[in-house]
Amino acid sequence: MNTETSAPSSRLLLWLVAIGFFMQTLDATIVNTALPAMARSLGESPLRMQAVVVSYALAMATVIPATGWLADRFGTRRVFMLAIVLFALGSGACAMSRTLTELTASRILQGTGGAMLLPVGRLTVLRAFPREKFLEAMSFVAIPGLIGPLVGPTLGGWLVQYASWHWIFLINLPVAAVGLWTTLRFMPDFRGSDLTRFDLSGYVMLVVAMLAISIAMDGVGSLGLQHAVVVALLMMGLAALAAYWLHALRTPAPLFPPGLFKIQTFRVGLLGNLFARIGSGAMPYMIPLLMQLAMGYSPSHAGMLMLPMALAGMGMKRVVTRIVVRLGYRRVLVFNTLALGLMIASFALMTPSQPLWLRILQLAAFGAVNSMQFTAMNTVTLKDLGPGHASSGNSLMSMVQMLGMSLGVSVAAALLSTFSGWFGAVDAGPQAVSVFRGALVTIGVLTMASAAIFWQLADDSHRVPERADTADPGQAS
Numbered sequence: 492m493n494t495e496t497s498a499p500s501s502r503l504l505l506w507l508v509a510i511g512f513f514m515q516t517l518d519a520t521i522v523n524t525a526l527p528a529m530a531r532s533l534g535e536s537p538l539r540m541q542a543v544v545v546s547y548a549l550a551m552a553t554v555i556p557a558t559g560w561l562a563d564r565f566g567t568r569r570v571f572m573l574a575i576v577l578f579a580l581g582s583g584a585c586a587m588s589r590t591l592t593e594l595t596a597s598r599i600l601q602g603t604g605g606a607m608l609l610p611v612g613r614l615t616v617l618r619a620f621p622r623e624k625f626l627e628a629m630s631f632v633a634i635p636g637l638i639g640p641l642v643g644p645t646l647g648g649w650l651v652q653y654a655s656w657h658w659i660f661l662i663n664l665p666v667a668a669v670g671l672w673t674t675l676r677f678m679p680d681f682r683g684s685d686l687t688r689f690d691l692s693g694y695v696m697l698v699v700a701m702l703a704i705s706i707a708m709d710g711v712g713s714l715g716l717q718h719a720v721v722v723a724l725l726m727m728g729l730a731a732l733a734a735y736w737l738h739a740l741r742t743p744a745p746l747f748p749p750g751l752f753k754i755q756t757f758r759v760g761l762l763g764n765l766f767a768r769i770g771s772g773a774m775p776y777m778i779p780l781l782m783q784l785a786m787g788y789s790p791s792h793a794g795m796l797m798l799p800m801a802l803a804g805m806g807m808k809r810v811v812t813r814i815v816v817r818l819g820y821r822r823v824l825v826f827n828t829l830a831l832g833l834m835i836a837s838f839a840l841m842t843p844s845q846p847l848w849l850r851i852l853q854l855a856a857f858g859a860v861n862s863m864q865f866t867a868m869n870t871v872t873l874k875d876l877g878p879g880h881a882s883s884g885n886s887l888m889s890m891v892q893m894l895g896m897s898l899g900v901s902v903a904a905a906l907l908s909t910f911s912g913w914f915g916a917v918d919a920g921p922q923a924v925s926v927f928r929g930a931l932v933t934i935g936v937l938t939m940a941s942a943a944i945f946w947q948l949a950d951d952s953h954r955v956p957e958r959a960d961t962a963d964p965g966q967a968s
Contacts, residue, residue, distance in 0.1 A: 516639030550602030577604030648794025760872030770938030772899025800858030836935025
């Protein structure tokens with residue numbers, strides 16, 4: 492359903508959705524550099540701070556599947572306004588938090604709002620613009636999503652060093668106020684014309700599965716759960732997944748139809764997205780900690796060192812299509828996943844005495860390889876979906892992306908906790924270098940193992956694949 496809108500209103504709508512996307516991606520990355528300062532302020536160990544990152548990503552993963560139905564049922568304007576309000580309330584609550592528990596709960600509220608910003612905004616653009624202008628409109632919206640991860644770590648480090656960590660959340664409030672007013676004035680209120688009943692039972696099963704598995708992984712790292720509790724949570728999560736599969740087989744309109752998994756590229760790409768992103772999702776959390784705790788950098792310098800990684804990632808997107816066309820998805824993803832694991836493990840070779848130019852080169856190389864991985868994984872997952880499966884397949888991939896990043900941070904924290912028990916405290920000094928080395932090598936090996944998943948793709952080196960998709964909301968974390 493499209494409506495005729497004036498040119499100024501169309502531009503304002505694009506700017507509104509773009510700023511919402513920017514806010515969501517900025518807050519997914521801005522906290523990483525601030526974690527050591529937050530830990531000192533809250534009287535916690537840096538190893539316990541992964542809950543601040545995990546809670547945001549996990550909240551997004553659990554809310555994303557419901558956003559499309561909510562927008563169809565209650566209207567795009569109302570849901571987008573709700574998203575901004577929840578995001579602003581969560582940001583304010585984060586700034587006022589005095590304990591890690593309060594901060595984690597506030598990040599859940601913030602992530603709930605952030606999860607609706609991009610999907611609802613993208614749906615509004617889809618319905619407001621004719622098909623021939625949609626690609627141009629979404630390209631405009633995607634640019635701030637690439638800028639968010641670029642400036643997030645640097646801005647976070649600067650605010651921590653020269654103001655306080657509270658300001659990484661307070662800066663969202665005036666932006667949210669302007670966004671709320673603009674939404675009320677200029678956003679169309681589209682609703683679905685053929686609204687179906689929401690698969691609440693299936694949604695609850697998936698949420699239980701994600702929460703149980705994530706809490707089990709995080710319980711190893713910081714919650715101090717007994718092994719019996721961790722095993723029980725893992726079993727609960729797997730049982731919930733099995734229950735959802737049986738539910739989807741007999742339900743006429745499940746949240747994610749089983750027919751999706753009959754498509755080989757989607758099946759392989761989705762599993763690859765989950766396991767390869769565990770390694771990729773760990774690094775935005777690990778690198779700022781490595782730079783500050785083991786290499787001795789200040790928060791602002793650690794944040795600036797993330798710039799080469801982000802810039803190289805943006806530059807790599809220009810050449811991914813040509814590489815995939817020449818070599819095919821299978822070869823690119825198998826060899827690039829192995830290269831990604833090697834690059835992650837190579838950070839274990841870092842020492843405080845190494846020259847700065849070598850560190851910048853290493854970070855840039857990792858950013859380029861990581862960007863190729865994201866783009867190729869996204870495209871191969873979605874490229875064979877027909878019109879009937881496009882919406883549910885895209886939602887499921889977005890959910891898996893956020894879940895993979897959440898698990899990545901949990902795995903990294905669990906490894907840091909394990910190796911700190913072997914080598915000593917990770918707060919600073921030579922012991923910190925040994926702790927990070929062990930964790931980085933382990934994550935690198937796990938990432939390389941996921942190349943076996945992409946090996947299951949059909950050999951497409953003699954076919955010209957579709958143009959690679961350069962938009963990757965998941966790369967924000």
